Amino acid sequence: MEAETSQHAYDPTRYERPAVTVDVVIFTLINQELHVLLVQRRHWPFEGFWAIPGGFINMDESLEAAARRELEEETGVRDVYLEQLYTFGDPGRDPRMRVISVAYIALVRADAQKISVSDESTDVRWWPVRALPDQLAFDHEQILAYAISRLRSKLEYTTLAFQLLPELFSILELKHIYEQILGEKLDKGNFYRKIKESNLLEETNVVREGRGRPTRLWRFRRDRTTDKQFVFRWREDRIDRNP
Amino acid sequence: MEAETSQHAYDPTRYERPAVTVDVVIFTLINQELHVLLVQRRHWPFEGFWAIPGGFINMDESLEAAARRELEEETGVRDVYLEQLYTFGDPGRDPRMRVISVAYIALVRADAQKISVSDESTDVRWWPVRALPDQLAFDHEQILAYAISRLRSKLEYTTLAFQLLPELFSILELKHIYEQILGEKLDKGNFYRKIKESNLLEETNVVREGRGRPTRLWRFRRDRTTDKQFVFRWREDRIDRNP
DNA sequence: CTCTGATAGTGTAGAAACAACACTATCATA
DNA sequence: TATGATAGTGTTGTTTCTACACTATCAGAG
Numbered sequence A, B: 001m002e003a004e005t006s007q008h009a010y011d012p013t014r015y016e017r018p019a020v021t022v023d024v025v026i027f028t029l030i031n032q033e034l035h036v037l038l039v040q041r042r043h044w045p046f047e048g049f050w051a052i053p054g055g056f057i058n059m060d061e062s063l064e065a066a067a068r069r070e071l072e073e074e075t076g077v078r079d080v081y082l083e084q085l086y087t088f089g090d091p092g093r094d095p096r097m098r099v100i101s102v103a104y105i106a107l108v109r110a111d112a113q114k115i116s117v118s119d120e121s122t123d124v125r126w127w128p129v130r131a132l133p134d135q136l137a138f139d140h141e142q143i144l145a146y147a148i149s150r151l152r153s154k155l156e157y158t159t160l161a162f163q164l165l166p167e168l169f170s171i172l173e174l175k176h177i178y179e180q181i182l183g184e185k186l187d188k189g190n191f192y193r194k195i196k197e198s199n200l201l202e203e204t205n206v207v208r209e210g211r212g213r214p215t216r217l218w219r220f221r222r223d224r225t226t227d228k229q230f231v232f233r234w235r236e237d238r239i240d241r242n243p
Numbered sequence C: 001c002t003c004t005g006a007t008a009g010t011g012t013a014g015a016a017a018c019a020a021c022a023c024t025a026t027c028a029t030a
Numbered sequence D: 001t002a003t004g005a006t007a008g009t010g011t012t013g014t015t016t017c018t019a020c021a022c023t024a025t026c027a028g029a030g
Helices: A063-075 A142-157 A159-163 A171-182 A189-197 B063-075 B140-155 B160-164 B171-182 B188-198
Strands: A019-030 A033-041 A054-056 A082-087 A097-106 A120-126 A201-208 A216-219 B019-030 B035-040 B054-056 B081-088 B099-107 B119-130 B200-209 B215-219
Touching: A019 A063, A019 A120, A019 A142, A019 A159, A019 A171, A019 B171, A033 A142, A033 A171, A054 A063, A054 A216, A063 A082, A063 A097, A063 B081, A082 A142, A082 B081, A097 A142, A097 A159, A142 A159, A142 A171, A159 A171, A171 A189, A171 A216, A189 A201, A189 B160, B019 B063, B019 B119, B019 B140, B019 B160, B035 B063, B035 B171, B054 B063, B063 B081, B063 B099, B099 B140, B099 B160, B140 B160, B160 B171, B171 B188, B171 B215
Parallel strands: A019 A097, B019 B099
Antiparallel strands: A019 A033, A019 A054, A033 A120, A082 A097, A201 A216, B019 B035, B019 B054, B035 B119, B081 B099, B200 B215
């Protein structure tokens, strides 16, 4: 039921309204390592602290559209993977006013990482998730921790990882991403088998020359005619608890 | 970054704000069948339509507190399982104004199901999820469908089902819940083994007399010293896609 | 030209998990 | 004491997982 918990029919002036923002946790791979985009705040509160990029929603755009707008403002990237993460709305999380923040996760390809500093921030940069700033603005540590945990757990039963790779890639590069995000080593042979059997990849005849034997490149099969789920193993931390 | 996408430092009057509501999809078991609580709307818009209970958030309560308040208003129940589901905020989902709705899932025990009609609704009742009203108010069909799908997928890798049972229950009652929510028959022997091996249950010496052999009752082990994940199988629809 | 190191990719065997279903156990009541 | 009903266990063939040994193909060193 919407807008009618009160005793009488709706009166739009009766309720004080919180502000609603959209924050976007933007991940990418740089040198095979998982990074996240943070902006350094110019103003009070949390002046000088690093924060997850975000902003107010417009009244005529959907939440996802707002997230895409933010994403494009920060990175110039369109058409990336975007997923709603969670909505954070504790009173007092912003000292200025009540703010409800709908958090999104975005995955940006390794080959599209130009970023731009806005007027509201003094700096923008990619931070490796293994070495983040000590403190973030607002409750953004909590948001970021939850985003990383969600990313890990989703990686195991979705095709998310492909969103981080360029069009063509080798199977061992893919394995490297999994190892990065899951934070553990995977068996080469078993990885090969699983990814091949999953039928998620399409072989190309592109080959990359390197030090050893030439590397066959593959692309993600987008027609989704996959035979099997692509799952590594059952893991405790698959459980995607709320924050 | 909060509240600072504009060109200058924050001016609270500059932005129009959406209304924010919390909707709670409340599940329970009645006669071993999964039911959901819906209220029938008294006023425009969607007068006479069934809707998910919900209401505006207060400025000084957290989102979860608002959800618990709604839940208690509708069912008089406290201390139930409550989880944030998703935030729905498309413009136009409410004809009166822009409404952002944070949806929650609640699981209510089978033995606590008293409900009360509020002034805003003409009726409240439990609907079996297998036979819901044809049309719901607002975008509530979408919310409800997503809630059911989330419930199904979470059931397989969490201990959610225990939230629907009374303190003591038999293993076959538990199996019945799983069958209800997953919508498929499970093998008795395999279920026994899995649930026993999971070490999630604690044997009691309470026995229920019935038609055949007496039934041993169990309780959910809350100390969480579980050896193993409790998982039925890998299923396609485990993937918990966004709506 | 052949050795070596580096990368790519395959084979395999033991272990564990799964699924199907047959089987035993214990009660009430006819 | 037979029968039906519910509770609970055993068993077996199949699939999946994991660890790790193995083969393959290249560049460059000697």
